[in-house]
Amino acid sequence: MTTTPAALQRAARSWPDGIAIVDGQWLPSTDPQLELTWAQFHDAVRTFAAALVASGIEAGDRVAIWSPNSFHWPIAALGVHYAGATLVPLNTRYTAGEAVEIVERSAARGLVVSGEFLGADHAAELLRDHRGKLPDLVIRVPLSGGSSTPDGAVDWDDFLGRQTDEALTEADRRAAAVSPDDISDILFTSGTTGKSKGVLATHRQTLNGSHGWGSNAGLHPGDRYLMVNPYFHTFGYKAGILPCVLFGVTMLPLAVYSPTEAMKLVSDERATVFPGAPTIFQTILDDPKRSDHDLSSLRIVITGASIVPVVLVQRLQNDLGVDTVITAYGLTEASGFVSTCTPDDDDETVANTCGRAFPGMEIKLSDVGEVLARGENVMVGYLDDPQATAETIDADGWLHTGDIGTLDEHGNLTITDRLKDMYICGGFNVYPAEIEQTLARLDGVTESAVVGVPDDRLGEVGRAYLTVHDGADLDEAKVIAFAKQHLANFKVPRSVVFVDQFPRNASGKILKRNLT
Incomplete structure (x- = not known):
């Protein structure tokens, strides 16, 4: 599969009755939680795409999402793709001003934004203070309830009601017309050394990495994937939502991380796959109430960052009792996928390296030890910034990561630091x-x-x-x-x-x- 619409259609055909997503975060405790099969999830995405079509979104337009992990996010993201448009995820930690800047820089023609959540209402704030800088289409995601939809926005359910038979037909036509070389998304870097940059990736690049990641983890339709990594990040989107689509895995989104909520979700939903940043697992390992939760369903933990403490990997294996721990390395400019260990690697390799290059990728070191990566996952370039693109990807196609590393005789990469640090x-x-x-x-x-x-x-x-x-x-x-x-x-x-x-x-x- 080289486009996300094609991957979604395959999922609906292959596992129509399998559970695609489970989410009870936004419902009263007395209500049954939301569950969608892959057939139902496909229909929901198709409906969202048709509503975009009916709202004037054209193929090639950009639609931004500024909302926490919930069932709405993957429906909206894949709906954007299904309508032939480009996804622009926004970091949920942004201030309203930062979010508006990205909306403007990306020339987004639609915005999906959360309503009241954790004491803030992003939709209301944006429409109150920045209305003139927003696109005409603002879709409000109702999360905690209690507040009304502000003027200038359309509520999620009302938006879905815009779909028509004609719009559904057009959405299906656009989904079939999406090319592997069309831009699937623009993810903005974290901007640790300056202004954030928009990373352009195609459907082919994105799904090559997502498939390699899911295949390496041995994902299968019996897996249930705890999603604490934010969907706006490659770890939540390209190593989360998309592998689930490709391998028929149940998504278990969690909007607000806490060790208690994560452990409860593992126990209640029998999660088998749990990726996360090193700090996530540190908090769980150190939680004094860890023994109160049954975490025995977990079969695989995947963690990655520039630096993963060796002692953390050892504790995941010894203290948490997880059979398989994988460490990996990536960055937004490579869709999140540069190198990875495998389930067959010995403990020493997992604890001390980031593994070998993903399928379709090459790794080498520069004269000063900088990690260079080349291959199918490397971005097209930066949005509206040819100079930065040329400075980051050299004439031979090598992506300069800014990380310092070593390679052993087996090709295992170890990140030792950031070049600038x-x-x-x-x-x-x-x-x-x-x-x-x-x-x-x-x-x-x-x-x-x-x-x-x-x-x-x-x-x-x-x-x-x-x-x-x-x-x-x-x-x-x-x-x-x-x-x-x-x-x-x-x-x-x-x-x-x-x-x-x-x-x-x-x-x-x-x-x-x-x-x-």
Whole structure:
């Protein structure tokens, strides 16, 4: 399958009575939760697409979604594709001003936006303060209820009511006409080093990565996939929704992560697949009430980031009892898929590497050790930014990731740090990630970030910022003493700062530039 409409139609044919999605987050506890079979899910997507057609959305137009994980999101996203349009996911951590900026930069002609949720009403806020900058079509997703649809928006159910037989016919025609080389989505980067950039990906690029990811994880129609990764991110969308469509897996969305809610959903719905960022699993492993929940249904955990603490992988295997743990590496510019371990890899490979290149991808290192990637998952380029595109993808097609890494004799990639995070202490290159890996093993430390700070004698020295458990018996001297036991002297932080929380960007990455 090389387009998402074709993949969805195949799912409806292959598993018509299989459960596509289960979502009880928005219903009273006395009501049965929403369940859609793949046949019903296909019909829902088709209806949404027809309503877009009836609302004037043309093939090639862009439609943005600014809403948390719920059953509405995959219906809307695949409905956009089914109508021949391009999806623009918006980070739910954006402020209204940031969201409007992306809507304007992408020239979106439609916007799907959440109503009242966690004390905020994005639809009402946008229409009150930014109406002149919004597209004519604003679709409000009712989540918590209680508030009315603001002027200038159409409620979800009323919007779906716009579909007609003629519009359904046109939606089907557009779905069949979608090309593998059409742009499927524009995902905006997190902007850790400047203004975010819109990453252009085709249906072919997107689904190649999604299929490789799902195949590697051994996904099958009996799986039930706990979705705590936000849908606006590649981890929730391209490694979440789309693999479920490709392999007939049940989606279990969770809008607001907490270890309690995640463990309850695993237990209640017998989730088998649980991908997430390292911090997600850290909170579950450390939760004192973990033993109150039956997590035995989990068969596979997938985690990935630039850096995954080795000790975390070991605890997932030993403490959580998960049979298969996979680590992987990717970035938005490669649809989230560069390299991965496999279920057959030994524990040492999983704990210490990000595995080998995904099918259709190549990896090599530059002269300075930067990870370069080339192949079928690499983006078309950045939206309206040919200069940045040329700076990121060289003339030979290699994507410059900005990450520093190593490759072993088997092709296993290990990410050692970000190129920009490296500092030089006394003439030696220091990679903060190595120090952070070490500090992750210090009892009481929950997370760390190491940066280089100026030093008259050595040029730069390390400073470690730490968050710790309540009641942890740690001070600067103990942290430095621990580091000295495990690291060469030039790598040992010269100072330690304890913080309540880290500054983060909209994607949750620590903003090291804001620490010094």
